Amino acid sequence: MRIGELSERTGASVRSLRYYEQQGLMTSERTPSGQRTFHADAVERVRLIQLLLAAGLSSPRILEMMPCIHSGTTTRAQRRMLEGERLRIEERIAELESARERLSRVIRIARERDEERAPAA
Structure with a gap:
């Protein structure tokens, strides 16, 4: 099939x-x-590449996983790499949650200050 058809069939x-x-x-x-x-x-x-990209793997990491697609099994090194990627994502989630909490505090403080400055009705 040509590239345009592959594009249509996979999105x-x-x-x-x-x-x-x-x-x-x-x-x-x-x-x-x-x-x-x-x-x-x-x-x-x-579709598999898209799934792995959506799971947070980079192209080089996906390339490391390609041999297991053909064999149907993973190596210990591949599993360790996947676990490392999961840990990296978990750490990033923790960083984002912390940033969200800091932003929530900033919003709360801004609201409180605005309410203090608002003229009495």
Whole structure:
């Protein structure tokens, strides 16, 4: 299938598909005129790439996981990498929660000051 059809079937932009190929996450063949063509299993592969990206993995990390897609099993190193990624995300969530709490305090203080300055009705 051509890149436009793959884009339509997966919801990934043509630009994203080119990026995935550039990163080594997927391959295509070229027609004599130079157009990319993909095998039917590319749809499933793109959906998996999208899932892993949505899970917070970077393209290089996804590339590390590609061998397990073919074998159906993961290595200890791959599992450790995934656990490390989960820890990184958990740490980021904690940072964001802390930032949200600080922002809530700033909003509360701003409201209290505004109420103190408001003319009595």
